[in-house]
Amino acid sequence: MSGRGGIKQLLAIDWDSRNLRVVHALLGKREVKIDRLLSVAIPSGVDPSDPAQMGLHIRRVLDQESIYTKHAVVDIPRDQAILKTLQLPVQDKDALPSMVEIQVAKELPFPVDQAVIDYAVAGVGSEESTDSAKSTESTVADVLVAVVRQEVLSQYASTFQAAGLKLDRIGLRPFANRVALCKLLEFSMPERVLFIDVGPSLTEIDVLHNSTLVFSRAASVSIDRHTTQAPRLSIVPEPRGGDAPDTPADAVVFPGAVAPTPQVEEKATTGLGVSGAVNALVLEVTRSIEAYRASDSGAAIDLIVLGGDEGIEEELAEALQKRLGVNTELYNPAGSFGWEPDEGAAACAFAATLGLALGQTGEGALHLDFLHPKRGVSTAQRRLRKAPVAAAVVLLFATATAVGLTQWTKVDRQTLARIDARIEELEAKRNQYRKFLAIMEDVRDFDAGQHDWIDVLYDVFSMLPPHEEFVVNKLEIRREKDRIILNTQAKDRDAPVQLIRTLEAFRREGKEKPRFKVSMGPQKEKRAERYPFVQDLRIQVLKDEPRKKKRAKN
Numbered sequence: 001m002s003g004r005g006g007i008k009q010l011l012a013i014d015w016d017s018r019n020l021r022v023v024h025a026l027l028g029k030r031e032v033k034i035d036r037l038l039s040v041a042i043p044s045g046v047d048p049s050d051p052a053q054m055g056l057h058i059r060r061v062l063d064q065e066s067i068y069t070k071h072a073v074v075d076i077p078r079d080q081a082i083l084k085t086l087q088l089p090v091q092d093k094d095a096l097p098s099m100v101e102i103q104v105a106k107e108l109p110f111p112v113d114q115a116v117i118d119y120a121v122a123g124v125g126s127e128e129s130t131d132s133a134k135s136t137e138s139t140v141a142d143v144l145v146a147v148v149r150q151e152v153l154s155q156y157a158s159t160f161q162a163a164g165l166k167l168d169r170i171g172l173r174p175f176a177n178r179v180a181l182c183k184l185l186e187f188s189m190p191e192r193v194l195f196i197d198v199g200p201s202l203t204e205i206d207v208l209h210n211s212t213l214v215f216s217r218a219a220s221v222s223i224d225r226h227t228t229q230a231p232r233l234s235i236v237p238e239p240r241g242g243d244a245p246d247t248p249a250d251a252v253v254f255p256g257a258v259a260p261t262p263q264v265e266e267k268a269t270t271g272l273g274v275s276g277a278v279n280a281l282v283l284e285v286t287r288s289i290e291a292y293r294a295s296d297s298g299a300a301i302d303l304i305v306l307g308g309d310e311g312i313e314e315e316l317a318e319a320l321q322k323r324l325g326v327n328t329e330l331y332n333p334a335g336s337f338g339w340e341p342d343e344g345a346a347a348c349a350f351a352a353t354l355g356l357a358l359g360q361t362g363e364g365a366l367h368l369d370f371l372h373p374k375r376g377v378s379t380a381q382r383r384l385r386k387a388p389v390a391a392a393v394v395l396l397f398a399t400a401t402a403v404g405l406t407q408w409t410k411v412d413r414q415t416l417a418r419i420d421a422r423i424e425e426l427e428a429k430r431n432q433y434r435k436f437l438a439i440m441e442d443v444r445d446f447d448a449g450q451h452d453w454i455d456v457l458y459d460v461f462s463m464l465p466p467h468e469e470f471v472v473n474k475l476e477i478r479r480e481k482d483r484i485i486l487n488t489q490a491k492d493r494d495a496p497v498q499l500i501r502t503l504e505a506f507r508r509e510g511k512e513k514p515r516f517k518v519s520m521g522p523q524k525e526k527r528a529e530r531y532p533f534v535q536d537l538r539i540q541v542l543k544d545e546p547r548k549k550k551r552a553k554n
Contacts, residue, residue, distance in 0.1 A: 009035075011072040011165065012356035013058065014173070017048055018200045020415060021350055024067055025357035032358050034337055037347055038065060039309065051155055055162020062163070072165040073255045074156055075173040076370065078204045079218040082108070082147040083174075090121050090141045097374045098454045102461060104145050114244070116153055118374060119145045120175070120213075120367035144213065146172050146368050153370055170370040173197070174206045174216040176355035182211050183336045183358055190302035194326075196285060197351060198223075198308030198316065203281060207301075215292040219284035223277045223310045274534065282323055288322075299499075307331035309349035351404040354440050451541055453477060459515065460484065460539060463502050470495055471531055484539040489531035496520055496535050503539065513544035 008027040015021065024036040038061070042048055046057045062068075068483045086103050090096055100119050105112040121143055153170060160167040181195050189211055197204040207215035272280060293299050304326050306317050313330055321328040331351050336346025347354070464470060474487035488495055502519040508515055521536035 008360075009069040009071070010168075010357065010360055011062075011067070011069050012353045012360075013072055013074050014176075014200070014353045014356070015042065015054070016077075016199045017050055018042055019349070020061060021353050022061070022067070023350060023353040023357050023362070024069060026243065027357075027360055030361065032361055033099075034357065036065075036067070037350055038067075039349065049155070051158035052162050055164075057161045058163040058165070070164070070166050071165070071168050071359065072160060072163075073169040073171065073357055074160070074167065075171040075176045075352055076148055076152065076156070077173050077202065077218065078216055080148060080152050082546055083216055084145045084147075085214070086143045086145055087140055088143050089139060090143065091139045092256070095119075095454060096143070096191075098458070100143060101147055102454070102458050104147060105458075106461065106464070106467070108147060110149065114150055114302075115147050116370045116373055117145065117147050118368045118370055119143050132205055132294070142212075146370075167371065169356075169372075171356060172370075173204060173352045174213055174370050176207060176352040176416070177206055177307075178211075178213045178355065179359045180331075180333065180336075180351040180355035181208060181293075183355075184305070184331070184333060192299060192302050194247070194285070194289070194301045194304045194518045195331075195351070196281075196306045196308075196316075196320075197302065197312060198281070198306065198310050200310060203284065205285060206536050207288075207292050209296070209299075216356060217288055217291070219281070219288070221277060221280045222272060223312065224273050259311070260416060274312050274315060277310075278319050281312075281316055281321050285320060286323070288479055290471060301326050304328040305331050305517045307348050307351045313348060345429050449465070451479075451482060453479070456484070456541055459506065459508070460503070463499070463506060464498065465490075465495060470499070482541045484541065486525050486537045486539065488535060488537055489529070490535075491531055493523070493525075493533050494534070508544060511544040513542065515542055516540065517542055 010027055012023040012025060014370060018041060020040045020042055022036075022038040022040075023034060024038075026033040026035050042054075042057065046053045048054050084104060084107070086100065088096065088099050088103070096119075096162070097117075101112065104117060107114060121141055143299050155168055157167060177195055177197055181193060182189065185193065185257055191210060193208045195206045195208065195269070197206075201220065203221055204218050206213060215360070222501050230332045270468065304317075304320055304324070306313055306328060307330070315327045315332060320326070330345070331348050332341060332344040333339070333347055333350070334341050334352055337344075337356075339496065421543070464472070470488065470490045472486050472488050474485075476487075477483075477487040478485070488496065499518060503516045503518045504514055506515050507513070517540040519538045519540075521538065523533055523535040526532050526534060
């Protein structure tokens with residue numbers, strides 16, 4: 001991905017059902033320079049959901065524009081992802097991925113093994129935010145979880161493979177829009193900002209609270225093709241101060257004038273006209289604000305920013321400002337990159353692609369990456385990772401002791417020689433190494449004798465009936481007795497008995513012994529409730545590892 005002089009070249013690519021948008025960026029260590037923006041209509045013969053067709057179209061556009069950069073990033077539209085906000089303890093970032101997976105697994109409409117899950121802590125997702133949280137005891141923070149089907153990611157990967165590009169990151173469009181918006185308003189960010197990304201069939205509506213993405217949805221409003229602007233535009237690099245044909249290729253350049261090129265064949269649509277689309281979108285925005293206020297009672301939107309190139313953005317901005325009484329402006333990134341205002345106006349639909357490019361720098365790293373989602377670290381891995389550190393401390397202590405002895409015996413060279421010989425003799429022996437190996441074995445034995453309660457809870461909860469039939473009111477873990485007590489309610493009297501059979505029949509992968517022994521307390525019936533049968537399930541966690549032979553001590 002490196003270009004001239006260590007500058008990284010990258011393509012940020014985004015598309016909807018009508019237009020393909022490409023940003024060619026030059027990435028430095030702390031800043032992003034936009035080398036080129038390109039918007040091209042998708043011909044009627046190209047299906048954007050077909051990886052082969054869309055990949056060839058991307059390749060054809062890049063070749064026609066003489067763009068040869070190989071590395072690219074893309075984002076997932078809002079309607080193809082499931083978003084959920086959880087409140088979780090975040091002080092242990094190694095355990096956080098497992099907690100996230102356990103919490104969202106039972107709420108997915110498809111099996112968790114068909115999903116890719118990533119998350120962002122407190123809307124930031126950076127290492128610094130998690131580390132600062134870790135330093136505070138019992139820290140609980142909002143964790144925004146995003147889930148995408150693996151087949152969706154495979155479709156994007158196949159598209160970029162067909163285009164001959166190396167895909168470095170798959171992000172989420174609302175987060176890319178958030179990065180672009182925070183850059184736009186970095187010196188004057190209001191408390192709550194509503195961002196509207198108008199599309200031909202789906203319009204994404206996001207709410208930022210103190211620069212954190214707290215609400216996002218996709219509204220289905222189809223806009224007539226004939227209301228749109230020209231489907232193709234190219235913002236090309238042009239040095240300020242007039243034409244300079246001998247300008248070196250790596251000179252600092254700025255976007256120049258918008259140069260429309262001949263339009264491609266238009267697709268037949270049955271969307272709404274300007275007036276109908278504006279009215280429909282005003283209604284959807286109003287609904288979105290009310291839906292957001294359900295979790296933030298009385299919240300007031302301070303600013304509305306509107307992006308898109310469907311030709312209705314100015315009318316929509318006026319209608320929203322009149323209807324909601326909130327200052328509304330079109331997305332214009334001129335101030336973010338030092339462009340002229342009219343140059344930024346031509347990039348009104350490029351918030352997501354510009355956000356993708358900005359997110360590749362260290363200071364504005366994207367918070368979700370479905371190609372490289374955050375993974376957990378098990379208890380055993382953490383303990384074994386610390387073992388070499390302990391051994392190094394022991395070795396350093398022994399070395400310091402040897403140096404101290406050497407200082408005490410400077411006067412007597414013969415004594416020094418004997419001590420040196422003795423040290424060499426001791427170092428030659430394998431006894432210390434055997435002790436270290438014994439310590440490592442003790443660590444493994446200790447770890448095998450302990451329960452990883454996150455894994456245990458995952459095994460138990462994965463076998464619970466659906467929440468329409470069975471609910472858990474209270475969870476109690478008694479570590480000293482290796483026991484879990486669940487206070488539960490069920491619709492069916494026999495549901496707890498069936499669950500007991502399922503739990504006792506469970507075997508961990510590669511194990512022959514049962515994992516759980518379950519007993520049930522007295523069952524009470526509350527006829528007036530939705531789940532009338534109340535009972536306690538006492539789940540004893542068994543050791544299903546084979547007993548190890550004791551080592552003979554040396």
